[in-house]
Amino acid sequence: MTDYTRQLSEWAAGLRYEDIPDDCIAMAKEQLHNVLGAIFLSTEAESARNLIAAVQDYEAAGPCTVIGTGEKMTPVGAAVVNSFAAQLFEYEDWVLASHAGASVLPTALAVGEAAGSDGRAVLTAIVIGNELAGRTGRAILRGAYLGNSLPNHQVDTSFIASKLLGLDAEGFENAVGLSCFMAMESCPVGFLTDAKGLINSLPAQVGITTAYMARRGLKGSRGTIEHPAGYLWTVSEDVDLTQLTVGLGEDWVIRSLRSKPYPICGYNIAAIEGALILRRRHNIDPAQIDSVTVYAPASTLFAGTRFHSLQPDVFTQYEQGCVTHMPLLFDVPYPVAAALYDGTLTPDQFAHEKIMDQAIRDLASRVTLRVDEGLNTAYYNQFKFGSRIEITLKSGAHLVETVEDMPGSPANPFDVREKFIRGATRFMSQERAQEASALIDRLETSDVRMLMAALCR
Amino acid sequence: MSDLETFLRRVEADWPQIAAATVTNRLTLLYGCLVNMKVAGGESFAVTFLQDRLIVTPGADLRPNAVVEMSQADWQDVLSGRAGIMSVIVAGRCPYPKHHRMPIAKLSLVLQTLATMELSS
Numbered sequence: 001m002t003d004y005t006r007q008l009s010e011w012a013a014g015l016r017y018e019d020i021p022d023d024c025i026a027m028a029k030e031q032l033h034n035v036l037g038a039i040f041l042s043t044e045a046e047s048a049r050n051l052i053a054a055v056q057d058y059e060a061a062g063p064c065t066v067i068g069t070g071e072k073m074t075p076v077g078a079a080v081v082n083s084f085a086a087q088l089f090e091y092e093d094w095v096l097a098s099h100a101g102a103s104v105l106p107t108a109l110a111v112g113e114a115a116g117s118d119g120r121a122v123l124t125a126i127v128i129g130n131e132l133a134g135r136t137g138r139a140i141l142r143g144a145y146l147g148n149s150l151p152n153h154q155v156d157t158s159f160i161a162s163k164l165l166g167l168d169a170e171g172f173e174n175a176v177g178l179s180c181f182m183a184m185e186s187c188p189v190g191f192l193t194d195a196k197g198l199i200n201s202l203p204a205q206v207g208i209t210t211a212y213m214a215r216r217g218l219k220g221s222r223g224t225i226e227h228p229a230g231y232l233w234t235v236s237e238d239v240d241l242t243q244l245t246v247g248l249g250e251d252w253v254i255r256s257l258r259s260k261p262y263p264i265c266g267y268n269i270a271a272i273e274g275a276l277i278l279r280r281r282h283n284i285d286p287a288q289i290d291s292v293t294v295y296a297p298a299s300t301l302f303a304g305t306r307f308h309s310l311q312p313d314v315f316t317q318y319e320q321g322c323v324t325h326m327p328l329l330f331d332v333p334y335p336v337a338a339a340l341y342d343g344t345l346t347p348d349q350f351a352h353e354k355i356m357d358q359a360i361r362d363l364a365s366r367v368t369l370r371v372d373e374g375l376n377t378a379y380y381n382q383f384k385f386g387s388r389i390e391i392t393l394k395s396g397a398h399l400v401e402t403v404e405d406m407p408g409s410p411a412n413p414f415d416v417r418e419k420f421i422r423g424a425t426r427f428m429s430q431e432r433a434q435e436a437s438a439l440i441d442r443l444e445t446s447d448v449r450m451l452m453a454a455l456c457r
Numbered sequence: 458m459s460d461l462e463t464f465l466r467r468v469e470a471d472w473p474q475i476a477a478a479t480v481t482n483r484l485t486l487l488y489g490c491l492v493n494m495k496v497a498g499g500e501s502f503a504v505t506f507l508q509d510r511l512i513v514t515p516g517a518d519l520r521p522n523a524v525v526e527m528s529q530a531d532w533q534d535v536l537s538g539r540a541g542i543m544s545v546i547v548a549g550r551c552p553y554p555k556h557h558r559m560p561i562a563k564l565s566l567v568l569q570t571l572a573t574m575e576l577s578s
Binding site: 141142143144145146188189191192237238298299301302305306307308309310311369370371372373374376377380381 | 478479481482483484486531534538539540541543544545546547548549550558559561562563565566567569570573574575576577
């Protein structure tokens with residue numbers, strides 16, 4: 001049996017900043033801008049504030065920073081809170097098939113801040129984290145899970161923390177063996193509430209904790225990642241172990257980074273983009289829309305109708321307090337309708353008054369989803385996330401827009417710095433936000449404590 | 458003929474063409490799986506998914522890879538594509554043991570595709 005865990009541990013323990021291509025470092029900075037923007041735009045939401053209070057209830061203060069609001073916590077506490085904020089509005093990113101940013105960045109920033117790491121060390125750890133998240137995600141891609149639910153982050157968070165704590169390859173292997181022992185999977189029903197926001201937080205909690213344990217000499221099982229009774233085979237029915245190391249150190253996973261321009265499930269981004277394009281191009285009055293049909297890959301329907309069989313329906317359950325805004329982040333009809341009404345899609349469109357808006361709900365009820373053969377093939381064969389949206393107006397006019405691949409893809413990037421500034425200015429002046437952005441861009445000449453100080457009010 | 462049987466017979470007739478367009482890439486793990494598709498309190502079909510043919514047998518197989526049992530109303534939603542099997546599962550009305558999870562996840566994607574996609578040829 002190939003010792004994949006050992007190979008990955010040796011690679012990660014030995015990787016230096018100088019070994020990483022410039023374009024990959026640039027992608028790490030893109031990811032920082034995007035995910036920090038997502039955190040800024042989420043961390044004042046009620047459930048994020050409640051989580052901060054809860055962590056302060058059970059933990060003493062520490063050296064690590066809650067982004068935006070500036071509370072000081074332990075590395076675990078800060079990583080949990082910042083990761084939760086990154087996930088609270090589905091506003092983060094993914095590499096290959098794995099939602100990496102919300103586990104990788106909060107872990108790297110928190111452990112790096114506690115350890116007093118310099119910027120080069122943190123950027124290196126971020127690249128390592130993406131590499132592990134992407135590769136483990138791709139290894140289990142044929143199993144039952146997909147997208148954000150892929151259960152793989154107990155590996156990447158462990159590797160990041162091990163790197164920043166200065167462990168050697170044996171230490172990495174111990175840490176990941178400890179981290180992966182209680183293999184976490186998500187319950188589908190958890191996507192209805194705040195629970196889903198913990199999807200990267202809890203692996204980060206375990207990954208950080210067990211790296212500290214390994215640093216003190218605790219032993220973890222050897223070969224945990226690939227072992228037939230190990231992590232990947234516990235969480236997935238199908239595992240392709242060759243994906244773990246093929247092209248390692250040459251085909252850098254972070255080059256596949258897809259950043260979200262809208263707070264929504266990645267499968268649904270192209271549909272939102274198409275709706276907004278049509279609204280702008282034709283100056284559509286939403287009240288004049290008769291019906292909307294979204295054509296997409298099967299995965300969009302899988303996610304986008306996942307909560308359409310609830311009884312009572314999702315809006316009634318929301319009103320009853322049984323669910324939060326969370327299921328609407330995976331929906332297609334509601335966010336398409338909200339985007340058509342408001343001309344944008346931000347976390348504000350998932351605020352209480354919007355969810356209660358009967359006009360948006362009425363339009364959502366007239367949104368239909370269908371699989372398109374060409375878009376479906378492009379998704380499965382080329383990892384393209386496209387959609388075609390067709391709007392029929394009450395006048396009889398028929399408007400069509402096709403988005404072949406989502407904005408935020410490597411070939412179709414959007415301005416993540418604008419997202420960062422938009423978020424940061426909720427906590428600081430425009431000038432300070434610009435300075436913080438510049439600090440990210442020259443992080444290798446700085447250190448993470450300076451960066452974290454610049455990221456809060 | 459019931460809605461479920463009508464749907465299955467239609468798919469069965471054109472399966473090689475349909476499968477080529479819908480059971481692709483990582484969904485191919487559905488091939489070789491036998492799924493009991495049951496209407497609660499009603500009919501049942503044992504359906505075997507092969508690359509070159511779909512075998513639809515009335516009744517339930519004793520050793521299926523997965524069982525999908527739902528009400529008539531939920532089947533109508535699934536066969537129309539308005540919902541997927543996973544939608545009904547999340548709603549708490551289609552329980553399954555964990556070892557049935559993988560074929561059900563693949564089948565949910567494939568059925569929703571079959572229900573809503575127009576084949577190009």
